[in-house]
Structure formats: C-alpha cells, structure tokens
Amino acid sequence: ISLFDTRFTEEYGLLLLFADECRPAKVDVEEYLRKNNIHNIKYIALFDYQAAGPMTPSDLLWLAMANSDPRRDVKLLSGGELLLDARSKHPGVGQNPKRFPNVVMSSTDTIRLVDERWAEYGLGEKIESPSRRYRKLWLSPRAEW
Numbered sequence: 001i002s003l004f005d006t007r008f009t010e011e012y013g014l015l016l017l018f019a020d021e022c023r024p025a026k027v028d029v030e031e032y033l034r035k036n037n038i039h040n041i042k043y044i045a046l047f048d049y050q051a052a053g054p055m056t057p058s059d060l061l062w063l064a065m066a067n068s069d070p071r072r073d074v075k076l077l078s079g080g081e082l083l084l085d086a087r088s089k090h091p092g093v094g095q096n097p098k099r100f101p102n103v104v105m106s107s108t109d110t111i112r113l114v115d116e117r118w119a120e121y122g123l124g125e126k127i128e129s130p131s132r133r134y135r136k137l138w139l140s141p142r143a144e145w
Contacts, residue, residue, distance in 0.1 A: 013042030105131035
C-alpha cells in the first residue's frame with residue numbers, strides 16, 4: 001500500500017487506501033493496519049494507485065462499484081473492519097473472471113468534440129470530462145486487459 005486518504009474517516013469511518021503502483025495481485029490490508037497502528041476504522045476501500053489524486057468522491061464511488069463484486073471483493077477483517085477491494089482485477093487470478101474490463105472512458109477525439117460543441121447541447125456550465133481523470137487508469141488499448 002503506497003498511499004492513504006483520511007478525508008472520509010471522521011464523518012463516515014471510511015479509510016481509503018491505494019495499492020502499490022505495480023498493481024500487485026494481492027494486498028495485505030490487515031498487515032498494513034497492524035504496522036501503522038490503525039484502529040477504530042469501520043470501512044476500508046482499497047483502490048488502484050492510479051486512482052489517487054484528482055478523483056472526486058463521485059469518481060471513487062463509480063470506481064468502487066465498477067470494480068467490485070460483493071461475493072469476491074467484500075471481506076470482514078479480523079479487527080471488524082469491512083474491506084471493499086475496488087482495484088482493477090488481474091484476469092484469471094484467484095476468483096477473478098478470466099476477462100476483466102478496462103476502465104470505460106471516451107476517446108480523446110470524442111472529448112474534444114463534446115468540449116467544442118458543449119454550448120449547442122444546452123447543458124449549462126461546461127464541466128470537465130471525467131474521462132480525462134480516468135485516462136490514467138487505462139490498462140490496455142482494448143476493452144479488456
């Protein structure tokens with residue numbers, strides 16, 4: 001685990017953790033909590049390293065739901081914490097499906113076109129495309145990785 005984020009800890013009891021940049025297949029969250037003397041956390045969400053930084057809370061929620069299956073990715077840890085593994089899964093490793101989807105995002109051409117024509121769509125104030133933030137999560141040029 002390379003990074004952590006405590007912005008939701010006080011209000012929600014949620015600790016955000018970000019796995020190492022090398023995308024390890026397994027992460028020992030309990031060992032991390034023990035080594036860092038972390039207690040009194042209700043929930044832990046584990047994300048890919050690349051999700052740290054400019055992601056909004058809505059982006060993180062989207063990633064958590066898109067990258068998890070409760071049967072496979074939700075675990076009760078020995079200290080009573082509920083862990084959600086919201087990382088991109090290595091295809092075919094453990095209980096992971098043999099195929100796992102890449103992050104969904106618009107192409108740079110589509111983003112440019114929407115940006116250029118935003119006013120025509122009547123959607124109000126222009127917003128940044130979430131696809132710009134998701135690009136750093138891209139795992140391969142294919143729909144799956």
